[in-house]
Amino acid sequence: MVEIAGIKMKNPVMAASGTFGFGEEYSELMDLNKLGALVTKSVTLKPREGNPPPRITETPAGMLNSIGLQNEGLKVFLEKHLPYLSKFEVPVIVNVAGETIEEYAEVCKALSREPKVKGVELNISCPNVQRGGMSFGVDPALTEEIVKKVRPCARMPVIVKLTPNVTDITVIAKAAVNAGADALSLINTVLGMAIDVKTKKPKLKTITGGLSGPAIRPIAVRMVWQVAQAVKIPIIGIGGIVTAEDALEFFLAGASAVQVGTANFVDCEAALKIIEGLKAYNLSDKMAP
Ligand code: RRO
Numbered sequence: 001m002v003e004i005a006g007i008k009m010k011n012p013v014m015a016a017s018g019t020f021g022f023g024e025e026y027s028e029l030m031d032l033n034k035l036g037a038l039v040t041k042s043v044t045l046k047p048r049e050g051n052p053p054p055r056i057t058e059t060p061a062g063m064l065n066s067i068g069l070q071n072e073g074l075k076v077f078l079e080k081h082l083p084y085l086s087k088f089e090v091p092v093i094v095n096v097a098g099e100t101i102e103e104y105a106e107v108c109k110a111l112s113r114e115p116k117v118k119g120v121e122l123n124i125s126c127p128n129v130q131r132g133g134m135s136f137g138v139d140p141a142l143t144e145e146i147v148k149k150v151r152p153c154a155r156m157p158v159i160v161k162l163t164p165n166v167t168d169i170t171v172i173a174k175a176a177v178n179a180g181a182d183a184l185s186l187i188n189t190v191l192g193m194a195i196d197v198k199t200k201k202p203k204l205k206t207i208t209g210g211l212s213g214p215a216i217r218p219i220a221v222r223m224v225w226q227v228a229q230a231v232k233i234p235i236i237g238i239g240g241i242v243t244a245e246d247a248l249e250f251f252l253a254g255a256s257a258v259q260v261g262t263a264n265f266v267d268c269e270a271a272l273k274i275i276e277g278l279k280a281y282n283l284s285d286k287m288a289p
Pocket residue numbers: 018042065066067068069070097123125126127128188189210211
């Protein structure tokens with residue numbers, strides 16, 4: 001048993017937001033209850049259609065996405081997805097996104113009435129939308145403002161998910177901590193772009209997208225290490241984790257837990273294999289000087 005910012009989990013390995021939907025598809029292929037926690041796809045106040053296709057393309061050791069926050073909105077989450085997830089014992093952390101601070105606050109207030117929701121992850125780092133999303137997470141003053149205003153609206157621990165698309169992530173991390181964040185998760189995807197040289201067109205309709213997968217792991221490990229030197233609250237490491245050894249890098253860099261994302265698309269049991277593999281290691285070890 002581990003406890004991250006007050007959220008009790010069987011182990012420190014979670015399914016990352018956006019790669020696991022609301023658990024429905026995966027529940028037929030693997031045992032959700034073995035996960036430390038499940039972080040949902042982003043939920044916004046109103047439904048969103050997302051960006052036009054193509055919105056996913058493979059890249060060396062990773063992929064680019066530009067989903068654009070597609071989701072059915074808070075009402076459908078509460079009426080359909082949360083009741084389904086409630087059949088399982090896995091702790092549910094809801095990733096919350098929006099265009100305005102008020103939208104984040106309203107979603108968090110509604111989620112606070114739901115005992116199944118054990119935590120919220122504030123997505124201030126989505127790279128693929130015009131308004132909201134990453135525009136909060138690249139500015140320390142806006143990060144502080146949104147966390148300060150949303151924190152009191154949530155009964156449960158608030159995790160703030162950080163973007164790597166900044167010059168100094170420790171400045172944003174400290175702003176989130178000052179405003180009352182209970183934990184930080186990092187990193188969201190790295191802004192990228194790919195061009196089809198035959199058609200001479202960008203591979204994504206939105207031209208740019210978020211890069212994930214093993215290609216970004218060294219960036220993520222570096223940022224977790226930097227943030228771990230700068231703040232005292234728990235850090236959840238995310239970025240290209242495929243094996244137990246990959247996860248271990250994040251623990252050694254200072255993370256207390258990890259999330260597995262893109263690897264789920266390759267092997268739906270990736271997180272479960274990582275949980276098994278980590279049993280051979282002492283996770284409280286830190287990097288040797
Ligand atoms: O939906 C997306 O396009 C998306 C989101 Br909300 C996010 O946080 N990170 C990402 O890579 N894509």
